[in-house]
Amino acid sequence: MRLLQIIDKSFLGKFIAKKQELIAATDPNRIYVENIRSFFNIPNRLAKLFCNLAVREGVFREKIGIICYNKDCERIILSVDNLDQMPSVITCQSCQLREESEYDFNTASLSTIIFYQIVRKNGK
Numbered sequence: 001m002r003l004l005q006i007i008d009k010s011f012l013g014k015f016i017a018k019k020q021e022l023i024a025a026t027d028p029n030r031i032y033v034e035n036i037r038s039f040f041n042i043p044n045r046l047a048k049l050f051c052n053l054a055v056r057e058g059v060f061r062e063k064i065g066i067i068c069y070n071k072d073c074e075r076i077i078l079s080v081d082n083l084d085q086m087p088s089v090i091t092c093q094s095c096q097l098r099e100e101s102e103y104d105f106n107t108a109s110l111s112t113i114i115f116y117q118i119v120r121k122n123g124k
Contacts, residue, residue, distance in 0.1 A: 028118040031060065051116055060116040067111045068092040070100055076113070077105075 019039065026035050037047035054060035064083065065076035070092065077092045086107045095103035 031116040031118065033114070054116070058119055061119050063115050063117055065113045065115055066090060066107060067113060068095060069105055069110055070095050070102060072098075072100070077110075079115075 022035070022039050026039075031051075033044060033047045033051055036042075036050050037044050040047065040050070042050075051060060051062075055062050061081070063079045063081065064086075066078045066080070066086065068075050068077050073092060073095050075092070075094055077090055078086075080086055088107060090105055090107050090110070092100075092103045092105065
């Protein structure tokens with residue numbers, strides 16, 4: 001027990017606490033390459049490789065997020081497993097509720113972002 005107290009009070013304890021905070025702040029349904037890069041303190045390319053390996057091993061599921069065009073929003077409007085599932089036109093509910101002038105978008109003009117979800121044991 002004394003060893004654990006010494007570790008907790010040292011720089012190592014602070015390092016471990018910071019990693020625990022990063023894990024707690026990460027949404028298991030929206031894990032970005034940046035989350036992995038930050039957690040392991042590795043380059044972006046290596047973090048992307050880790051994510052791709054996790055997909056191949058069935059730990060992560062790759063998702064494509066479609067991002068709203070409006071500068072005041074820029075939220076993920078819809079997420080899909082592949083680009084074939086994207087509708088041709090998409091409505092941003094947030095922009096529609098805020099009564100923005102534009103809230104229906106041609107998906108070909110929208111940006112996308114790749115993120116990952118943790119695959120649960122039951123496959124969902």
